[in-house]
Amino acid sequence: MxxxxxxxxxxxxxxxxxxxxxxxxxxxxxxxxxxxxxxxxxxxxxxxxxxxxxxxxxxxxxxxxxxxxxxxxxxxxxxxxTDDKFIDIVLQNISDPAEPNANLLSMLLANLAKWEGLKSIATKKQKPVQNLGSDDLVLNQLVDLFVKGMDGSYNKHADFDYLAYLFADLAKHSEIRQYFVTKQSYDDVIPLNKIKVFTEHKSDVRRKGVASTIKNAAFDVPSHKTFLDEDGINILPYILLPIVGGEPYDEDETMAMLPDLQLLPPDKQRDSDPNIIQTHVETLLLLTSTREGRDLMRSISVYPIIRETHTHVDNENVREACDRFVQVLMSDEQDEAAAKTGEIPDDERIEEV
The missing domain is CATH 1.25.10 (Leucine-rich Repeat Variant)
Known part of the structure; x- marks a missing residue:
C-alpha cells in the first residue's frame, strides 16, 4: 500500500x-x-x-x-x-425517526444477514420506540419500520426498502420462518400479513425482497395451511397478481379463479422483473408439496395463469419454473407418501433465495 x-x-x-x-x-x-x-x-x-x-x-x-x-x-x-455492541447501535439508530442515514443502516443490516449468526436477532429485544408502536422485540420493530416507513412516512430521510433483503436472508433460518408465520401478541397480526401487500409496490428492491421472504418462509411446510387459509395469511392473491398479465382466459377458467383475479383490465401488466416472477412461481411450487395445496390450486385455475406466464415471459428460468410447477400440478398423485408427510420430492426441490 x-x-x-x-x-x-x-x-x-x-x-x-x-x-x-x-x-x-x-x-x-x-x-x-x-x-x-x-x-x-x-x-x-x-x-x-x-x-x-x-x-x-x-x-x-x-x-x-x-x-x-x-x-x-x-x-x-x-x-x-459478530460485534453485538455495534449491532445494538445500528438497531437503535435505525429506528430513530430523525436518523439521516437510516437507508444505509438498512443496507448494512441486509448485508450482515449473510452471516449466519445474525439469526440471533430473532430473540433480541430493545426499548420500544414510542412513534413506532411496536413491542420490545427487534424483529417486530424492523417489520413495523418497513411497513410504516414506506416512502418516507416515518423518517423523511428513508424508505427502508432494503430491510426486505434483510428479511429474505433471515427467513432462511427455521426459527425466523416461524416468526413470520406466527401471530404477534402486541398487535394480533401475523408478520407476513404486513409485508405481503408489497408484492406489487413500485420499488424493485421492496418487491424482490418481499417475494424472496415469502418464498423462504414457505419452506416451512407445516405452515402451508396457514399460508393458504383465507383467515390466515391468504398468500395466493399476493403471489398470483404480480405474475398475471392482461391475456384473456376462457370463461370457465376465469370463473374458477380467485375473485381478485377475475376482473383485471386488459392492460394489466405482470411484474417487469423476471427474477421476481420466477420467485413467485417457485413459491407456488413449494405450496404444492401437500395434497391440499395441489387440490386448491387446481380448483382455482392456477394452471392457466402459469400457462400464460410461460408463453409471455421470455426468460428461460421463468419457463423452467413454470414447467416444474405444471409437472406437479397436472400429474397424478404418484407419491402418496410424500403427500402425506408434506415432503417435497427430491426432483422438485428448489433453492432458498
Missing amino acids: PTELQELVGFIAHPNPQLRKIAIENLVAYSTKEPSIFKTDQLLPVKHLKFLVRDDPVIAEHALTILINLSADRDVLECVA
Whole structure:
C-alpha cells in the first residue's frame, strides 16, 4: 500500500473531525477499488469505521458506505456481524425517526444477514420506540419500520426498502420462518400479513425482497395451511397478481379463479422483473408439496395463469419454473407418501433465495 494511502487510512481515527471528514470522504472510492487497505493491522481500520457510525452524520454516511462495500469480504463481514455492541447501535439508530442515514443502516443490516449468526436477532429485544408502536422485540420493530416507513412516512430521510433483503436472508433460518408465520401478541397480526401487500409496490428492491421472504418462509411446510387459509395469511392473491398479465382466459377458467383475479383490465401488466416472477412461481411450487395445496390450486385455475406466464415471459428460468410447477400440478398423485408427510420430492426441490 502506498505510504500516502496508508496515512489517509490512519486519519479516519484522527481526533480532529475536519481531518476525519476529509480522509473518509476520499477513502470511499477505495472501498471498492482497493478494499485490502482497510484490512491492515488486524482490521483496525474496520474497527475505526464501526466507531465512526456514531460520528457527525456526514462522516457516519461515508463510514456506513464503506462498511457496506467491505461487507462482501468474509473477514470484514465476521468482524462487523459478530460485534453485538455495534449491532445494538445500528438497531437503535435505525429506528430513530430523525436518523439521516437510516437507508444505509438498512443496507448494512441486509448485508450482515449473510452471516449466519445474525439469526440471533430473532430473540433480541430493545426499548420500544414510542412513534413506532411496536413491542420490545427487534424483529417486530424492523417489520413495523418497513411497513410504516414506506416512502418516507416515518423518517423523511428513508424508505427502508432494503430491510426486505434483510428479511429474505433471515427467513432462511427455521426459527425466523416461524416468526413470520406466527401471530404477534402486541398487535394480533401475523408478520407476513404486513409485508405481503408489497408484492406489487413500485420499488424493485421492496418487491424482490418481499417475494424472496415469502418464498423462504414457505419452506416451512407445516405452515402451508396457514399460508393458504383465507383467515390466515391468504398468500395466493399476493403471489398470483404480480405474475398475471392482461391475456384473456376462457370463461370457465376465469370463473374458477380467485375473485381478485377475475376482473383485471386488459392492460394489466405482470411484474417487469423476471427474477421476481420466477420467485413467485417457485413459491407456488413449494405450496404444492401437500395434497391440499395441489387440490386448491387446481380448483382455482392456477394452471392457466402459469400457462400464460410461460408463453409471455421470455426468460428461460421463468419457463423452467413454470414447467416444474405444471409437472406437479397436472400429474397424478404418484407419491402418496410424500403427500402425506408434506415432503417435497427430491426432483422438485428448489433453492432458498
